[in-house]
Amino acid sequence: MAKNLLTKCSFADNEVNFNNKGEVFALFQQKKLNRMSKYIKELIALDNNLRKDKKLQKKLFSDLSEYNKFMASNSEWILDKSQFTFTKDEIHGFMLYLSKNAAYIVQGNKDVPSKFDALLKKFIADQAPRKEAKDLNLA
Numbered sequence: 426m427a428k429n430l431l432t433k434c435s436f437a438d439n440e441v442n443f444n445n446k447g448e449v450f451a452l453f454q455q456k457k458l459n460r461m462s463k464y465i466k467e468l469i470a471l472d473n474n475l476r477k478d479k480k481l482q483k484k485l486f487s488d489l490s491e492y493n494k495f496m497a498s499n500s501e502w503i504l505d506k507s508q509f510t511f512t513k514d515e516i517h518g519f520m521l522y523l524s525k526n527a528a529y530i531v532q533g534n535k536d537v538p539s540k541f542d543a544l545l546k547k548f549i550a551d552q553a554p555r556k557e558a559k560d561l562n563l564a
Contacts, residue, residue, distance in 0.1 A: 441467050443474050446485050453499055458509055465519050468499055472522060489529075497530045497541075504544035507551035516552055 440463075442448050452467060475482045475492070486492040503519060511519075523530070523545070531538040 441470070443471060443481060444484070449485060453495075456499075456502055458506060461503070461506065461509055461511070462515060464499065465503065465515050465522075468496075468503075469518055469522050472496075472526065490532075493529045493532055496526055500526075500530055501541070501544060504541070504548045507544075507548040511552060 441452055449471065453464065456464060475485075482489070482492060486495065500523060527541075531541055
């Protein structure tokens with residue numbers, strides 16, 4: 426089901442070589458808004474590949490907590506850019522990613538859940554009027 430959704434949303438065909446740690450980390454070091462689709466797409470693809478291949482996870486991240494920090498920092502950056510106009514597919518794909526990983530993203534820091542909760546609420550609130558306007562052909 427998730428693979429079908431990701432394929433439909435054009436998120437399944439990754440462009441980053443996930444066997445190259447430098448390439449993976451380089452993509453996410455200097456994030457720019459005009460490449461938002463790529464970050465979301467590659468986060469989803471990376472997560473899918475890591476779930477399938479546990480050796481890859483050990484190759485890219487020293488342990489699970491390092492991957493959790495990676496997910497948290499990138500997810501926080503995306504959520505913080507709620508003023509960006511995301512496509513319906515980007516929102517849907519990213520929400521699916523967050524729902525699968527929420528427990529891991531907030532793990533280990535008692536302040537993170539409330540911070541993410543606030544960011545997520547703002548993100549959803551900022552995207553909802555745009556979606557409604559697009560649906561009404563006003564945007």
